[in-house]
Amino acid sequence: SSAYISLLQCCIQKRALQEAKFIHTHMNKTGFKPDILVYNTLATAYVKCGSVADARKVFDKMTNRNVCSWSLMISAYSRHGPHREALDLFRQMQNYIEPNHYTFSGVMPACGELKMLEQGMEIHEQIIRYGYERHGVVANALLDMYAKCACMENARKVFDNMSQRDVVSWTAMIVGYMQQGFVDEARRLFDEMPQRDVASWNATIAGYAQNGFVVEAVRLFEEMPQRDVVSWNAMISAYGQNGIVDGALRLFREMPERN
RNA sequence: GACUCAAUGUCUGU
Numbered sequence: 001s002s003a004y005i006s007l008l009q010c011c012i013q014k015r016a017l018q019e020a021k022f023i024h025t026h027m028n029k030t031g032f033k034p035d036i037l038v039y040n041t042l043a044t045a046y047v048k049c050g051s052v053a054d055a056r057k058v059f060d061k062m063t064n065r066n067v068c069s070w071s072l073m074i075s076a077y078s079r080h081g082p083h084r085e086a087l088d089l090f091r092q093m094q095n096y097i098e099p100n101h102y103t104f105s106g107v108m109p110a111c112g113e114l115k116m117l118e119q120g121m122e123i124h125e126q127i128i129r130y131g132y133e134r135h136g137v138v139a140n141a142l143l144d145m146y147a148k149c150a151c152m153e154n155a156r157k158v159f160d161n162m163s164q165r166d167v168v169s170w171t172a173m174i175v176g177y178m179q180q181g182f183v184d185e186a187r188r189l190f191d192e193m194p195q196r197d198v199a200s201w202n203a204t205i206a207g208y209a210q211n212g213f214v215v216e217a218v219r220l221f222e223e224m225p226q227r228d229v230v231s232w233n234a235m236i237s238a239y240g241q242n243g244i245v246d247g248a249l250r251l252f253r254e255m256p257e258r259n
Numbered sequence: 260g261a262c263u264c265a266a267u268g269u270c271u272g273u
Contacts, residue, residue, distance in 0.1 A: 066264085069264085081273075141268090169268080174268090205270085229270085
């Protein structure tokens with residue numbers, strides 16, 4: 001059983017869908033009876049390889065599901081859609097089992113994507129009842145939900161109440177302020193944040209671009225210590241969104257092949 | 260308290 005889990009974790013790391021399917025088939029052919037851990041890892045492998053549908057088939061066949069099984073499917077729908085399905089599963093699971101911090105951080109992005117502020121606030125209440133309000137990952141997911149729902153007051157409250165803010169907390173706030181057009185406040189956070197990673201730079205660049213500040217976006221793009229494929233795409237579309245076609249073309253030609 | 264098979268932020272598209 002743990003051999004299967006290790007194998008599947010290799011598939012997850014390599015995003016190897018065919019290999020995951022092969023292992024799945026192999027289990028069936030040999031009459032191996034996977035336990036709940038193997039099923040969960042198999043479903044996760046399918047999700048990470050981009051096939052939520054295959055993960056769902058595994059999930060539906062499981063006769064025993066634990067909180068991990070539910071949480072992984074909820075997160076999968078939150079990330080890949082349909083987002084409604086994440087909320088439906090979240091409701092369903094509670095007929096059988098208690099959600100935990102993984103479940104809550106998995107379901108929040110669906111509320112954010114759907115801009116379902118009321119629903120998000122209801123789950124926030126539930127998070128408080130379960131005592132997860134101060135949990136770092138859950139708080140990040142919560143403030144991001146409020147930011148995506150254009151409710152920066154509540155996002156800020158969560159942010160200010162956190163005992164430990166990490167790079168995710170700061171970046172989610174920056175994105176929220178940028179999307180509401182509060183460019184100066186976003187920039188203030190960017191300057192104040194204790195550490196930045198490539199995602200924080202990318203988010204700020206994209207935010208400037210969406211608000212028409214191409215010059216600032218270019219400045220950050222040139223200043224940033226590392227660029228990834230998201231940085232290049234963000235900068236190319238920064239030019240595109242603001243009607244600077246030759247800039248977009250020039251960057252496209254400069255973009256390293258390795259991305 | 261920590262860990263486990265599952266969780267949160269950035270571009271484009273869906």
